[in-house]
Amino acid sequence: MAQYTIKFLPDDKVATATSEETILDAAQRTGVYVSSLCGGDMICGKCRVIVKEGQVFEEQHMLLSREEVRLGYVLACASHPRSDLVVEVPVESRMEGKQILVDEDAQRFSGLAGVDLAKYEFHHSPLTRKIYLEIPPPSLEDSLSDLSRLFRAVRAHIDAPIMQTGLKNIRRLPQILRRGNWKVTCTLGQRGGTVEVIEIEEGDTSERNYGVAVDVGTTTVVTHLIDLNASKILATDATYNSQIAFGEDVITRLIYAKEEVGGRERLHEAIVGNINMLINNTVAAADVSIQDVTCVLCAGNTTMMHFLLDLDSSNIRREPYIPAATHIAPARAIEVGIQINPRGLLYSVPGVSSYVGGDITSGVLASGIYRSPDLSMLIDVGTNGEIVIGNSEWLVCCSASAGPAFEGGEVKFGMRATHGAIEKVKVLMGGEVVETVVIANEKPRGICGSGLIDVISELRRESVIDRTAKFAEPGTCSRLRRMDDDTEFVIAYADETAIGRDIAITQPDINNLVRSKAAVYAGASVLIKSLDLKFDDLQHLYIGGGFGNYLDLPASVAIGLLPDIPLEKVKFIGNSSLSGAKLGILSQEAYEEVEKIAQKMTYIDLSSNRQFMDEYSSALFLPHTDLELFPSVS
Ligand code: FES
Structure with missing residues (x-):
């Protein structure tokens, strides 16, 4: 060949x-x-x-x-x-400008200042902690083994009926105790009801105990290095998920893992490489020894967690959509390839199903909807629109496959929200004039999700598209034209763009976007109706996910992506997956709470749900077939 x-x-x-x-x-x-x-x-x-x-x-x-x-x-x-x-x-x-924007995102949406556990009514009890011990040496009268002596000393500080440690530690223990003159620091981790001694060091190192909270996103990976003693975030870093090279969305990567020889390994190595790089960057920035990083807590969707933990993901996309696991016990981080203290632990935020993962349970924890008597809904808008509704008594969730249009996929000039993406659009004078805002003030090279939502809302307002999302006759305004057998509307002419070509939105683009918004709205509608409720009954609507932060609320309601409820009920909660992970790593209570949340959430599968198809068809209009549902728009 x-x-x-x-x-x-x-x-x-x-x-x-x-x-x-x-x-x-x-x-x-x-x-x-x-x-x-x-x-x-x-x-x-x-x-x-x-x-x-x-x-x-x-x-x-x-x-x-x-x-x-x-x-x-x-x-x-x-x-x-x-x-x-x-x-x-x-x-x-290409993928450009990623670092700056992702860093900006990390800072803007993830709360660098610190984690206020009290606000969430959690006590400070990190997943791993260090205790300095001065242990009485053995004698003929007190002849316990070294290990039992260590456990006894630990139990004098904490309630730990069941304790364990690994063989490697037991092998090292006699020397460390004696070399340290019976003054040692024990690093303890929690594994269910068992307290594990994960590290023993000579002397007092208890001041230096760090953990890393990770949001393992399909598109971006964000890490926060946290001082586990002080509940303080020391450094943060983010990058694009390198798995993008093998497919931009979850489904494409699942296919890659299954069908390409070595595909699963490559996906695993890519995400482990990202996390290790981010950990290295943050420890360097904070001048922390990697030896003192004793745990990592990862929150991600079910597929990302399968790739990270190198689990068999082949049944996730095939009916009846069964993951290998949604709740994974802590493992040694190094077993997965994550490089922190060699005995440090890797924890995962538990998920609910193949399509509602730990990123969403983490979001439920961070939003607090599980502990309020108020009826609340959380919508995480992305390739999948995950939706949770409930209160302190119950939680119901679903996942609507929205497709990649909001992230720029299936749209001719669609792109992610990076440099050069048009993020805001205003259409004036019946479509003759278009004003845009471009990320980083550069010449545009495409349109990202928030810009696309604006475009549809603006085109509808100016009657360039009708309620069925069909364009008016080409020529109705000078920007509306026929091109390659499709009608398209020019948003920026070639001389204004970075790509030397006109940037336009086509009829197929609009159809894809309308299908995406219809899926999210229909998912939310099915949840509401299955509980015999109305959107008006909602007391709070939380919008999560990185993309959610950029949504223009009135435009999102105008196109029928979000329900028409008073805007004061709506709150953007940013990267709630990461916020939940930070709570979990700093508080055993919070981690146990998210485990309870995952168990409590009832999952409704929409793939075989007839009502979903009906709701979806009704939502394929702008904003909806039933205008009474959108009084502020009509
Ligand atoms: S990757 Fe070539 S058409 Fe999608």
Whole structure:
């Protein structure tokens, strides 16, 4: 089989590829990021690259316009080399500006100042703690073994009826006790009802005990290094989840894990690598020894936790959607590959089902809805819209598959909320004038979720689209035109953009977005109706998830994504997955509470729910078929 070299610009990285392989395969292997939302299935059209030199064979598809083909664009996942190549990854297919924005997110939404446990009525009792012990040496009258002597000394400080430690510690124990002159520091971890001695050190190191709370997101991974004694956040860092190279959403990665040889291992290594890098960055920033990091608590959706823990995820996407586990006992972090103190523990926030994971139970903990008598709803808007409703007595949840449109997928010029993304849009004068706000004040290269919601709401208000989300006749305003057999509305002309082409929203884009918003609203509606309630009965509506923070509330209601309730009832709670993880790592009570929350949540599966399909069909209008549900809009 012929072998060719492919040089990727602007990274200047060189890969080799056979004629059987695609440009996308070569890019992924070489660590060159090319947007690939559908994982190479020739569906999303996001993996556009430009062949500058050389010949390719391109499989048939309809995802590029005539103009793009003329400019040398090909789909990386559909193109096989037929000679050595020079390939440019254009700006719209790259991932740029990630660090700054993710850092901004981390600071803006995750509360750097500290964790106020008292506000949540939790006591300070971190998952791992250190106790300094001055142990009476043995004598003929007091001839307990070294281990029993250590346990007795610990029990003088804390209530620990069941204690254990590993063989390695027992082997080291006699020397440490004697070398330390019977003055030692014990690191204790909780494993269910058992207190485990996870580390024994000479002398007093009890002042130095740190933990890391991690939000393992499908798109971003965020870590906070926490002083477990002082409940203080010392450093924070975030990055994109490197698994994106293997598929942008959960389903694509599940397929990759199952169908690619070594796929599961690569996904596992990618996320472990991200977490280790972030831990290293934060300990360096805070001048902390990694030896003193004694635990990590991870909150993530069920699929991400499967990849992190290297569990078999193959049944998650097949009916009846069964995960390997939703509640995983603490493990030695190093067993998973996470590098902290070699005996440090890795805890996971328990989830409910394949599609309602620990990120959501963590959000329930952080929002406090489980302990209030008020009726509250939590909506986490992302590729899946996870919805929880309840109060201190009961909690019911579901997950509506919204698709990737809000994250920029399945939308021609859609992109994530990074530099160059249009995040706010105003349409004026019947569609003749468009004003935009672009992240980092750059020339735009696409539109992110909040911008897309604005566009639909604004186009509807200006009657450029009707209630069924169909465009008016092309030419009704100068920006509305026919292009490549579709009608589209130009948001920014080529001379205003960073990509040298017009940025427009097409009819298929709008249809995808309307389907996404309909799924989220229908999910919420099914929950409300299954409990014989109305949205008006809600006393609080919490919006979680990174994307949620950028939502324009009136626009979200105007398009029928969120229910039409008084805006003062709505609260954005940011990265609630991380907030919950921070509570859990600092308080055993909070960790036990989230375990109870997971057990208490009743899951309603929407995939086979008839009412969901009815609600979904009704929600495919702007804002809805039943305008009485949206009095402020009509
Ligand atoms: S079309 Fe190539 S990755 Fe989706």
